[in-house]
């Protein structure tokens with residue numbers, strides 16, 4: 001059906017994905033981040049000589065109006081029209097999709113969202129992201145940023161904590177994204193308790209009831225749970241699968257779920273936020289689904 005790519009700042013993974021939505025890996029290479037010609041050549045090499053359409057999941061935002069990429073960790077591709085450039089050089093049809101959106105499509109189709117009409121898929125990793133799939137179709141939005149719940153001002157309405165205000169990668173001050181991922185949790189711990197620790201250590205201390213970590217996680221859950229509850233109120237999804245590094249901590253996901261469900265307008269008796277796997281395979285499958293949705297009859 002398609003040759004699919006999952007492209008991050010360190011590696012490019014490629015797979016052949018058939019109508020069964022199983023990803024059969026072709027290979028992986030380090031990402032050329034400084035030389036755009038080398039970057040495109042690496043994709044062309046992995047794609048090979050066939051004529052299947054190409055689907056790409058990439059760690060950046062794609063503007064649906066002109067196809068231009070905003071991708072901070074692959075500087076050579078930033079501002080480029082990757083899909084159009086590859087179509088011109090390869091003579092094949094190409095679709096490029098943000099990685100959170102690819103994850104959401106895969107999650108809604110073959111993951112925890114399978115069988116649900118509305119799926120808001122969330123990533124809590126180094127930073128945070130998300131995307132919304134309704135009736136099997138990705139909601140792209142006018143500018144390609146639908147579902148990006150991390151980019152709005154953070155608030156600590158329940159704990160009334162004074163939050164550190166840091167400029168976000170998007171340019172705005174005090175975004176949820178600056179506090180909601182692993183780097184954000186560490187920043188919050190430093191700010192609230194004056195302690196330098198990494199996220200695994202903070203989470204382990206929290207689970208052991210250490211008072212500083214308990215305080216930090218209380219504020220973290222306030223910030224992240226509040227922002228997610230806002231989004232859940234707007235979208236009212238059937239399910240919120242959460243992937244990313246922090247989702248591997250089951251106690252944290254359960255605490256986020258409890259916080260969100262206690263703060264949404266619609267009451268739910270069963271879990272809404274559930275841990276799932278991210279990883280290249282979801283990106284590859286999501287990129288292939290996007291190709292079939294937008295290119296195939």
Ligand SMILES: [Zn+2]
Nearest residue numbers: 151168170175
């Ligand atoms: Zn932001």
